[in-house]
Amino acid sequence: MRKLDTIIIGAGIAGLSAAARIARHGETVVLERESAPGYHSSGRSATFCHFGIGGGLVHKLTAISKTAFAAPPEGDHPPLARRMAALFIARADEMEKLDTLEATTLAHSPGARRIEGEALRDIVPVLRTGADGFGAGILDPDAYKLDSDAMLQANIRALREAGGSLVTDAPVNAIRRGGEDWIVDTPGESYAAKRIVNAAGSWADVIAEMAGVAPLGLQPLRRTIIVIRPPEGIDVSGWPFTKTVSEEGFYMLPEGSGRLLASPQDETPSEPCDAQPDEETVALAAWRVEQATDIEIRRIEHKWSGLRTFAPDKNPVAGYAPDAPGFFWLAGQGGFGLQTSPAMAMAAEALATGLHWPEELAAHGISPETLSAKRFTA
Numbered sequence: 314m315r316k317l318d319t320i321i322i323g324a325g326i327a328g329l330s331a332a333a334r335i336a337r338h339g340e341t342v343v344l345e346r347e348s349a350p351g352y353h354s355s356g357r358s359a360t361f362c363h364f365g366i367g368g369g370l371v372h373k374l375t376a377i378s379k380t381a382f383a384a385p386p387e388g389d390h391p392p393l394a395r396r397m398a399a400l401f402i403a404r405a406d407e408m409e410k411l412d413t414l415e416a417t418t419l420a421h422s423p424g425a426r427r428i429e430g431e432a433l434r435d436i437v438p439v440l441r442t443g444a445d446g447f448g449a450g451i452l453d454p455d456a457y458k459l460d461s462d463a464m465l466q467a468n469i470r471a472l473r474e475a476g477g478s479l480v481t482d483a484p485v486n487a488i489r490r491g492g493e494d495w496i497v498d499t500p501g502e503s504y505a506a507k508r509i510v511n512a513a514g515s516w517a518d519v520i521a522e523m524a525g526v527a528p529l530g531l532q533p534l535r536r537t538i539i540v541i542r543p544p545e546g547i548d549v550s551g552w553p554f555t556k557t558v559s560e561e562g563f564y565m566l567p568e569g570s571g572r573l574l575a576s577p578q579d580e581t582p583s584e585p586c587d588a589q590p591d592e593e594t595v596a597l598a599a600w601r602v603e604q605a606t607d608i609e610i611r612r613i614e615h616k617w618s619g620l621r622t623f624a625p626d627k628n629p630v631a632g633y634a635p636d637a638p639g640f641f642w643l644a645g646q647g648g649f650g651l652q653t654s655p656a657m658a659m660a661a662e663a664l665a666t667g668l669h670w671p672e673e674l675a676a677h678g679i680s681p682e683t684l685s686a687k688r689f690t691a
């Protein structure tokens with residue numbers, strides 16, 4: 314039995330970013346079922362940071378986190394992010410949604426501006442405009458394309474520098490009380506600590522039930538991505554992340570190899586699992602891109618799915634379980650877990666270790682209660 318101060322379950326962005334900070338306060342181990350960190354949601358994301366997702370709390374957490382993405386890389390390590398504009402587009406009957414999004418974006422990103430009609434094609438030349446197409450958009454020049462691998466690796470480095478460790482191929486299969494400790498069993502080793510952090514992503518409710526803690530009612534929703542080749546001779550590298558304001562639309566963005574990555578923004582309820590794309594959703598992705606643009610898709614070069622896991626109120630959760638001392642929830646990162654991870658890790662460190670509540674969070678009106686698991690059990 315290995316005795317520790319903190320056991321963190323799950324080596325996705327939530328678990329690792331919190332681990333990098335919590336490890337500074339005592340011996341910490343991160344247990345990951347798979348053979349590599351980021352195998353599930355954190356490695357399957359579109360990795361973008363913008364204000365076109367979530368409500369007020371998510372926007373505030375994103376605004377705080379952007380400081381970390383804008384910072385120059387540490388030493389000779391790759392940057393966590395690079396600037397890429399975001400363009401939100403609306404059809405004639407969606408202008409109210411665009412107005413709301415304009416106000417939200419401007420509140421956090423003062424350089425954002427309205428783009429009307431045909432001018433959308435100066436930015437993304439394939440977009441359909443006019444009566445059957447898009448009528449206006451909001452261009453936010455200060456959005457970021459994240460690098461999930463660089464983010465995971467930076468957090469693993471910080472975890473190790475603080476004396477902590479990551480154990481892969483370590484599926485947690487039992488959790489029980491042993492005096493004041495939680496005892497966590499994996500096939501290779503058992504671990505004991507007063508504090509466990511449940512950062513198991515789509516499996517966070519499963520982990521809670523394993524520990525005899527009331528689940529939160531988390532819902533994993535599957536999302537699908539396709540990779541396509543842009544029209545011959547068109548360089549897409551300067552295109553923004555382009556997203557419809559309507560959820561029944563799509564988003565697309567350039568990816569490193571000169572190709573385009575696109576999603577129909579599907580949200581199919583799922584059990585926690587190794588999510589795989591289905592043919593119908595892949596076809597829907599291609600159809601929505603073709604309907605909205607002049608792109609003719611001949612071949613889908615690559616496709617994948619992942620789970621976005623939401624709490625019942627669609628806001629993230631960080632805090633101790635009201636019904637189990639030492640059991641810390643870090644869950645419900647939905648479709649914004651990468652872009653909010655620096656701020657969420659800051660909150661998790663303060664709440665888990667009893668540190669003073671960070672000024673950055675307080676200044677945005679975020680309190681421990683805002684993130685608490687108690688909101689589902691009261």
Ligand SMILES: Cc1cc2nc3c(=O)[nH]c(=O)nc-3n(C[C@H](O)[C@H](O)[C@H](O)COP(=O)(O)OP(=O)(O)OC[C@H]3O[C@@H](n4cnc5c(N)ncnc54)[C@H](O)[C@@H]3O)c2cc1C
Nearest residue numbers: 323325326327346354355359361485514619649650651652
């Ligand atoms: C298609 C798609 C697009 C997305 N786009 C964006 C985006 O543009 N921007 C953004 O910010 N976010 C985006 N997201 C959301 C983002 O990916 C997630 O919010 C984030 O990755 C969640 O991180 P996590 O650490 O909670 O979960 P995960 O990365 O899934 O990590 C949880 C880990 O826990 C481990 N685990 C579970 N059970 C056990 C056990 N019993 N024992 C040991 N380990 C266990 C799992 O193996 C897993 O590695 C997207 C997601 C998807 C699927």
